[in-house]
Amino acid sequence: MKQVIDTLRANRDQALAEMIELVRIPSISPGLPHPEAITEAADWLERRLERSGMDEVRQLVVDKHNPVVWARKHISDDLPTVLFYGHYDVMPADPIDEWASPPFEPEVREGKVFGRGTADDKGQVMMHINAVEAYLKIKGTLPVNVIFAIEGEEEEGSEGLEQLLDSHRDLLAADVAVISDSPFFASDCPSVCYGLRGIAAAEIRVEGPATDLHSGNYGGAIANPVEFLARILNDLKDRDGRITIDGFYDDVLELSPSEREGFASLPLDE
Structure with a gap:
């Protein structure tokens, strides 16, 4: 693993430049103000995954939903399959005037990248792509089969994801899913998040007098x-x-x- 980590460190500047390039794309999904940016981000990731050494790369689309960029590296039927999930869409950057720098013109300040999508979720997506690519480059193979599924509607509730799972089960079947969309406990505390609290919602209606009473x-x-x-x-x-x-x-x-x-x-x- 030392060689893999050394390779990642040696290529840090290139990896940073690529992430900044991806963050520059204003791939906002809520309200879809820039539909061309969704296409641009999906195409960018498709090309990047092709260069990373994947066997197959394509965009999966159901109905009129934003595409899911899918890639697979199959090593052996005898190995487990790990699916890396992430998303390339981002939230709107309003209010713009509260940003210290333009949200889609990333800046590096004090060792941190500031720009919409760096932490949610383009940075994590690129982390996994770079890690798999470096391992393949040094080892020539992987210890597991790998699938990438990077969607474009997470910030809108992943409305098309369930339908995609139903229609492409053969392409997305995996033993483990690694979700690239959770924070570290602290910036200096690397963390593996394996569960989140769920949501239960209900509407409570209490009725009273039909008119105001003194x-x-x-x-x-x-x-x-x-x-x-x-x-x-x-x-x-x-x-x-x-x-x-x-x-x-x-x-x-x-x-x-x-x-x-x-x-x-x-x-x-x-």
């Missing part, structure tokens, strides 16, 4: 919907922050001793 005449006698809503929300958790809904934790796995030990070792402060 508080002096009716206060206390007529139920106040705001008060009842506050009680409902207050009862969702106890004082320790645990959710009080029956059965909520039935399918939640307990942390293992090693996980608790790992969390306890993180550099937390007050």
